[in-house]
Amino acid sequence: MLNDKVVTRFAPSPTGFIHVGNIRTALYAWLFARKNNGTFILRIEDTDKEREVEGSIEHIQKSLKWLNLDWDEGPGVGGPHAPYIQSERLDLYKKYANILIEKGLAYSDPYTEEEIEAFRKKSEEEKKPFLFREHRPENPSAWTGSTPLRFKVKELKRTVWNDVVWGELSAGPEALDDFILIKSDGYPTYNFAHIVDDIEMKVTHVVRGQEFISSTPKFLSLYEAFDIMPPLFVTTPPIMGANGNKKLSKRDGAKDILEYEAEGYLPDAMINYLAFLGFNPGGEKEVYTREELINAFDLTKIQHSGAQWSDDKLNWMNKEHIKLLPLAEAQKYILEYLPEDMRYDKITPKIIPMIIERISKWGDIKEMITKGELDFFFKQPQYPKEKLIFKNTSPEKISDNLKQAEKALGELNENDFTTENIKSILMKIADGLESRGELLHPVRFALSGMDKSPDPFTIASIIGKNETLSRLQKAIE
């Protein structure tokens, strides 16, 4: 087993979108497979037809594709163990079920749901855990397929196993029970189907959330029944909601991973953030590229306890990744968020760095536009009267200062109309005044019409000499 090629899998059920908690488990499985030149399988566990949500399979694939978590086997790409959708593999589960029946390790469940409910209620009243095996029928009739098929626990014992992340784990015999293998509707349960598939697909490392720790003894007893070496278990801690310490779940507002795409996060930033929420390779470096992440990934450095989600940190991480992006690449993203009239203007490329400086995700551009923080680059701004008042300075003085600026800038050659030159010229004038603000504020306001904006030198150099002079003129009037 140890010398085998690494095989990991992500096995979601198609019950809707997948959220960040699910995706991180997939990410760890993917990182580990990639690091070891192994195989990453996508398998759809659709054995509960009632909970299934239409379109989920496509949505799951879309989510993985957005994050560039490519799968080597699975829906869309096929593979040696196809099909990768459990509802299309029912014969296989029957085959494995028959092996257990022949070994005397599976039997037909004779009870009605009401009867079982009564057993459960009784246990509850007696403050004891409900165990089906205490009600195991003496001479069950042959299984016909219309009743549930149950696993027959052979030996009640303490189960001890080794988890790659947590080390040695164990549970007493009360964790073992005669669980259902195949439901009365003919579909296998998760407990049974995923083990058959992991065996068939030769999965070496089962990466999954810690909610499965308690049922691991059951899984191990199944492997034992088949006389097959179990895979290694890699248990990941939960992700907790941002406000509180509840496990992140759809009920508590966990978002569809694709919403983050819509908000303009970078896939590599999302992966970086997600990986570090519950994993740390040591050292002080935190911003990792995809390649670096694969190299640094180490299952034994996964945390044991839950980590709280933080939008702040995600935003910071995303900004760091935006900074790593080549300018041309960033421009491509930004163009998608700009309205038509800002998109193909000759000004556009010049404002890219200024936009990048002010956002943490592409979606923030929408906000900048709404606030009018971009308009003035493209057209003459309005000067709302209520904003025209500059404290401690008379209108005449301002007008004079603007005229001075206009004159000085007018003497600057068109080709020399750079941020640096404009700054040195305006600063020279401003330094002669009582305060620099007496000049810089009116000039900036003349150019942008905004209370808050980038500095006047940058704006002037972007919009060019003619437009700058014309706006100064207009403002003087």
Added chain:
RNA sequence: GGCCCUAUCGUCUAACGGUUAGGACAUAUCCUUCUCAAGGAUAGAAUCGCGGUUCGAUUCCGCGUAGGGUCACCA
């Protein structure tokens, strides 16, 4: 309730049994700046409690406490 697991700044985390317990996010202040942003600097901020082992415990052990998970014909 039974069983299982976890515990370092507000948050994410680092630290062969020996460190002034480190970094990052967030926060505050300062610098740069007319403003915004970005950048730089500084500050405050943690080993859950009690015992034990040890020359020495964040680290190992026990007991508390707190939190999480799980006890389905769901996955």
